[in-house]
Structure formats: structure tokens, C-alpha cells
Amino acid sequence: AQKITQTQPGMFVQEKEAVTLDCTYDTSDQSYGLFWYKQPSSGEMIFLIYQGSYDEQNATEGRYSLNFQKARKSANLVISASQLGDSAMYFCAMSPIGFQKLVFGTGTRLLVSP
Amino acid sequence: GAVVSQHPSRVICKSGTSVKIECRSLDFQATTMFWYRQFPKQSLMLMATSNEGSKATYEQGVEKDKFLINHASLTLSTLTVTSAHPEDSSFYICSASMRGGAETDTQYFGPGTRLTVL
Numbered sequence: 506a507q508k509i510t511q512t513q514p515g516m517f518v519q520e521k522e523a524v525t526l527d528c529t530y531d532t533s534d535q536s537y538g539l540f541w542y543k544q545p546s547s548g549e550m551i552f553l554i555y556q557g558s559y560d561e562q563n564a565t566e567g568r569y570s571l572n573f574q575k576a577r578k579s580a581n582l583v584i585s586a587s588q589l590g591d592s593a594m595y596f597c598a599m600s601p602i603g604f605q606k607l608v609f610g611t612g613t614r615l616l617v618s619p
Numbered sequence: 620g621a622v623v624s625q626h627p628s629r630v631i632c633k634s635g636t637s638v639k640i641e642c643r644s645l646d647f648q649a650t651t652m653f654w655y656r657q658f659p660k661q662s663l664m665l666m667a668t669s670n671e672g673s674k675a676t677y678e679q680g681v682e683k684d685k686f687l688i689n690h691a692s693l694t695l696s697t698l699t700v701t702s703a704h705p706e707d708s709s710f711y712i713c714s715a716s717m718r719g720g721a722e723t724d725t726q727y728f729g730p731g732t733r734l735t736v737l
Binding site: 538540542547548549550551552555596600602603605606607609610611612 | 621651653661662663665668710712714716724725726727728729730731733
């Protein structure tokens, strides 16, 4: 069974600063994918970034990067140059490769202040 | 690309009625679609997985007869909440995945449907 742990229920950051959202996971699978999604107050889930367990380099997508430390089983999301529009809930999730079934963490609410 | 729509976005119904929610992948063919339920301030809970042309696979504790799922085509899946009761009030969100490569099975989510049963 897989498990995702997000220990930060809420995070605050000032505009233009960087912020790291923590995510640790537990799995017995050899191959798996790690995902981050953003959920604004409107409710939609927006895909941000993906990291495969076999990827040697950390994934990056614009201002988002994933700090993947396989030995520590962590997949932290780093948002650089925070913007007011980044205020939302952020969910970390994982699934075994090819299996597609996502397991979500409890989420972290990020608030970006001016 | 990878846009998923969901309709309706909000629905209010009387107890005992049935409600159908549609989930469409607009610009790709979805081999698999997923239905989630989300309670306020909680994470998403997977209800069922549906593959085109086959019966849905329900998660433990989810009533098959109450939450009917139909995946009639590669772009459309529907969730019908039958004989809805107030405890079924929730945010229902679907997702779709496409197998574009061997590794990534990214799920793309619809905007969700807020169901209120009076």
C-alpha cells in the first residue's frame, strides 16, 4: 500500500519569495510516479508537475520544481517567486507506474501575502 | 491540451431523486476515467475507476448500486447518484488519463460538481 504524508496544514509566504511544500511517501513498489496538484478555491485540480521514481534529475516546470530525494522518500515542491495567484491548496500524490490509481496526501494550504 | 470538462458545475436536488454528472475529455481520448469525492477541507477520495466499454471498478465501501458509472466512449464518463440523500451532498470531481507514453499516467481533472441534496 502507498501512503502520502503532508505535514504542513498551512504555509505562509510573501510575494516574490520561494516556498517549499513538504511531501513524504511510503511504498513498496519499485517504479512509481509522484505528482503535485494545485486546488484553488474554485475546486478544480490543476496538474503541476510529475516525477518518475527512475528519473535521476529533479523535475521542473516553470516556477515549480520537485526536490526528489529517493533515499529519504521525499518529493517536496518548490515554488519560486511566489505570486498572489499561488494561494491555494496543494496536494501531493503518487501511483505505481502503469497502475494509475492515485493516492493523495491531506494537502497544504498556501497563502501568499503582498 | 488535456482539458477535462464536467457538467453540471452545481446541482441542487430533492432527496430521493437521481442526479447525473458528465465528465468529458475535450482534446484527448481517455483510456481511463476516475471519479473522486471530496468533503470540505479534506483530500480526494477515489470512488471508482472506469475503462471504456467495461464495468467500473469501485473502491471498498462505495455502493455500486448507488453510484452508477458508465464509460460509454473514450471521451465520456457519467456518474449517476441514484436516490440521493443529504449525506450524498459533496464535491464530486472526475479525472481522465491518457497513455501517451510508457511512464506517465498523469490524471487531468475536471472542474468538479458540487451536489447539494435537500
